[in-house]
Amino acid sequence: MSRKRSVRVMAPGKINVSFRMGPQRLDGYHSVASVYLAVSLYEEVTATVRDDDRITVSVRNGSTLPLELDDIPLDESNLAVQAAQLIRSMADRPTGVHLDITKRVPIAGGMGGGSADAAAALVACSALWDTGFSREELVRIASDLGADVPFAILGGVAVGLGIGDQLTPALARKDMNWVLVPASFGLSTPKVYAMADQLREEAGFGATEPEDVDPAVLKAMHAGDVDSLANAVGNDLQAAAMALAPELADILELGVAEGALAGLVSGSGPTLAFLVADRLEAEDLAQRLSDVAGVAALPVHGPVHGARIMA
Numbered sequence: 001m002s003r004k005r006s007v008r009v010m011a012p013g014k015i016n017v018s019f020r021m022g023p024q025r026l027d028g029y030h031s032v033a034s035v036y037l038a039v040s041l042y043e044e045v046t047a048t049v050r051d052d053d054r055i056t057v058s059v060r061n062g063s064t065l066p067l068e069l070d071d072i073p074l075d076e077s078n079l080a081v082q083a084a085q086l087i088r089s090m091a092d093r094p095t096g097v098h099l100d101i102t103k104r105v106p107i108a109g110g111m112g113g114g115s116a117d118a119a120a121a122l123v124a125c126s127a128l129w130d131t132g133f134s135r136e137e138l139v140r141i142a143s144d145l146g147a148d149v150p151f152a153i154l155g156g157v158a159v160g161l162g163i164g165d166q167l168t169p170a171l172a173r174k175d176m177n178w179v180l181v182p183a184s185f186g187l188s189t190p191k192v193y194a195m196a197d198q199l200r201e202e203a204g205f206g207a208t209e210p211e212d213v214d215p216a217v218l219k220a221m222h223a224g225d226v227d228s229l230a231n232a233v234g235n236d237l238q239a240a241a242m243a244l245a246p247e248l249a250d251i252l253e254l255g256v257a258e259g260a261l262a263g264l265v266s267g268s269g270p271t272l273a274f275l276v277a278d279r280l281e282a283e284d285l286a287q288r289l290s291d292v293a294g295v296a297a298l299p300v301h302g303p304v305h306g307a308r309i310m311a
Contacts, residue, residue, distance in 0.1 A: 003049075003128070003129075003130060004049075004127070004128055005048060005049045006046060006047065006048040006049070006128075007046070007047050007124040007125075007127045007128045007309060008044065008045070008046045008047075008124070008309070008310045009044070009045050009046075009047075009120040009121075009123045009124040009127075009307055009308065009309050009310065010042040010043070010044050010120065010307070010308055010310055011042065011043050011045070011116040011117070011119040011120040011123070011152045011153070011155075011306065011307035011308075012038040012039060012040070012041065012042050012043075012116060012152065012155055012302075012304050012305070012306065012307075013038075013039055013041045013042070013043070013104075013105035013106075013111040013112055013113055013116055014036050014037060014038050014039065014111055014112045014116075014148065014151060014152070014267075015036075015037045015039055015111065015178065015266050015267075015273045015302070016034050016035065016036060016037075016110075016235060016266060016267045017035040017036075017037050017217060017221070017229070017233055018033075018034060018035040018213050018214050018217040018232065018233060018234055018235070019032065019033075019034045019035075019234070019235040019236055019237060019267065020032060020033040020034070020210035020213065020214075020234075020236055021193070021196060021210070021236040021237060022208065022209045022210050023197075023208075023209070024193075024197060025163075029147075029163040030163070030193055031161075031162065031163065031209050031210060032147075032160065032161070032162075032163060032164050032210060033159070033160070033161055033210035033211065033212055033213045034159070034160040034164055034213065035157065035158075035159055035160075035170070035213050035214075035217050035218065035221070036148075036151045036157065036158045036159075036160055036164075036167075037157055037172075037176065037221075037302045037303055038151070038152075038154075038155040038156055038157070038302050038303050038304045038305070038306060039111075039178060039180075039300040039301065039302035039303075039304060040300045040301050040302060040304050041104055041105050041111070041180070041298065041300050042104055042105075042116070043101065043102070043103060043104060043105055043113055043116040043117050043120055044062060044101070044102040044104070044120065044310075045080060045099055045100070045101050045102075045117060045120035045121050045124050046099070046100045046102075046124070047084070047097050047098070047099055047121065047124035047125050047128050048097065048098045048100070049095045049096070049097060049128065050095065050096030050097055050098050051096065052096045053095070053096045054096045055081055055084045055085060055088070055096060055097055055098075055099070056074075056096075056097075056098045056099070057074050057078050057080060057081050057098070057099040057100075057101065058074070058098070058099070058100050058101070059072050059074070059101045059103060060100070060101070060102050060103070061102075061103055062102035062103060062104045063103065063104045064296075065106070065182060065296050065298075066184075067103050067106070067107055068107055068186070069103065069107075071107060071108070071186070072101075072103075072107065078117075079114045079115065079117060079118040079145060079146065079149075080099050080101060080114075080117040080118050080120070080121035081099065081121075082118065082145060083117075083118040083119070083121040083122040083125070083142075083145055083149070084097055084099060084121050084122075084125045086122070086141065086144060086145065087122055087125045087126050087129070087131065087133075087141070088125065088129065090131060090133075090141070091125075091126075091129040091130075091131050092129075092130075092131075093129065093130075094129045095128075095129070097125060097128065099121055099124075101117050101120075101121075103117075106180075106182035106183070106186075106271050107186055108186025108187060108188065108189075109182055109183065109186060109187075109266070109269070109270060109271035110187070110189075110241070110265065110266040110267030110268045110269045110270065110271050111180075111266050111267060111271050112148040112151070112152060112267070115145075115146055115147075115148035115149045115151075115152050116152040116307075118142070118145050118146065118149045118152070119142060119149050119150075119152035119153045119306070119307045120152075120307050122138055122141065122142055122145070122149070122153070122307075123138060123153065123307040123308075123309065124309070126138060127309055135153065135154075135306075138153055139153050139154055139167070143165045146165075147160070147162075147163045147164035147165045148164060150165050150167055151164075151167055151306070152306060152307055153306045153307045154167055154169065154306045155303065155304060155305045155306025155307070156169060156170075156172075156303040156304075156305070156306065157169065157170040157171065157172045157221060157302075157303045158170055159212075159213050159218070161210075161211075161212075170218055170221065170222070171221070171222050172221045172222065172224065172302075172303050173221075173222060173223060173224035174224040175279075175301045175302065175303070176221070176226065176229070176275065176301065176302055176303075177226075177275075177276050177277070177278055177279050177281065177282040177299065177300075177301050178273050178274060178275055178276065178282065178299070178300050178301070178302070179255070179260065179273070179274040179276060179282050179285045179286045179289065179297050179298065179299055179300075180266070180271055180272070180273055180274075180297065180298045180299075180300055181251055181255070181271065181272040181273075181274070181289060181295050181296070181297050181298075182270075182271050182296060182298070183245065183248070183269075183270035183271065183272075185245070185270065186270070187241060187244060187245060187268055187269050187270045189267075189268040191244065192237055192240045192241050192244065192268040192269060193237070193240070193268070195240035195241075195243055195244055196236065196237055196239070196240035198240075199239055199240055199243065214232055214234070216228065216231075216232040217229065217232045217233065220232055226261060226275060226276075226277055227261065229261075229262075229275060230261035230262035230275050231262075233262050233264050233275065234264065235264050235265050235266075235267075237265065237267065237268050237269065238264060238265040238269075240268075241265045241268060241269030241270060242265065242269075244269075245269065245270050248265065248269065248270055248272060251272055251289075251293060251295060252264075252265075252272060254289065254292065254293055255272065255274040255285070255289060256274075258285055258288045258289060258292065259276070259281065259284075259285055259288070260274035260275060260276055260285060261274075261275045261276060261277065262274070262275045263275070279299065279301065282299035282300075282301070283299050285297070285299075286298060286299045
């Protein structure tokens with residue numbers, strides 16, 4: 001049977017519904033305890049066989065938002081290229097491959113867009129080269145690429161411990177609806193973590209190892225209780241992101257004033273995520289934020305599936 005010449009995979013961005021950060025470790029990372037939620041904003045990677053042995057990449061904008069594609073590297077520093085290299089080292093009969101990435105998740109926005117690209121590339125190249133790896137095996141392999149890549153393969157809801165890569169699936173009874181407000185700029189994740197460390201030091205607050213996530217978050221998601229979830233969401237990186245980008249505070253305040261049940265910075269930011277009661281309210285809030293503040297706002301829902309082969 002002939003092998004496929006092309007495989008297309010979609011992988012979701014994520015929201016950190018809850019994020020606790022510990023002290024910096026000897027390896028430079030921070031221990032975390034986070035609740036990840038995969039949402040309906042997808043990256044797309046098409047892996048196509050090349051006639052030579054090269055791994056190449058191209059990027060296009062699949063969003064209605066302006067995305068700074070020039071900031072994305074097209075060499076071996078691209079995480080999707082690294083994913084292809086990693087899976088090729090494990091394949092029996094690999095070929096060259098071209099990765100065509102369609103971006104929809106905000107770049108450097110705290111939603112794991114680059115990790116979703118890597119997850120999609122890993123799944124696509126595994127199928128293209130017929131490695132036979134199961135989804136569980138690909139999740140384990142993905143941990144070599146970064147803390148958020150395994151979750152982009154897994155999808156749904158999960159508790160992330162360690163550096164975020166020790167994943168335990170969790171249950172959400174129903175869809176949660178959110179409105180995302182991407183910024184016109186990105187924030188460097190290392191700079192946000194460094195600022196969080198600085199703010200803690202200035203406040204004389206000693207960080208402790210986060211051993212688990214807030215059980216109230218998991219209880220609310222399990223019950224599908226958005227009001228309880230609104231009281232439990234939180235992000236230890238939020239103050240740092242807002243210190244680096246003070247304008248985020250005004251939009252957070254506006255979103256809640258316009259009817260959001262809660263608002264928070266997504267991950268390391270600067271994307272903002274507003275929890276709302278249902279899909280209709282998500283559409284209404286997105287329109288109100290656009291009308292009042294002139295910002296781009298995207299209604300999304302989750303949990304959604306992880307990286308999935310589409311063709």
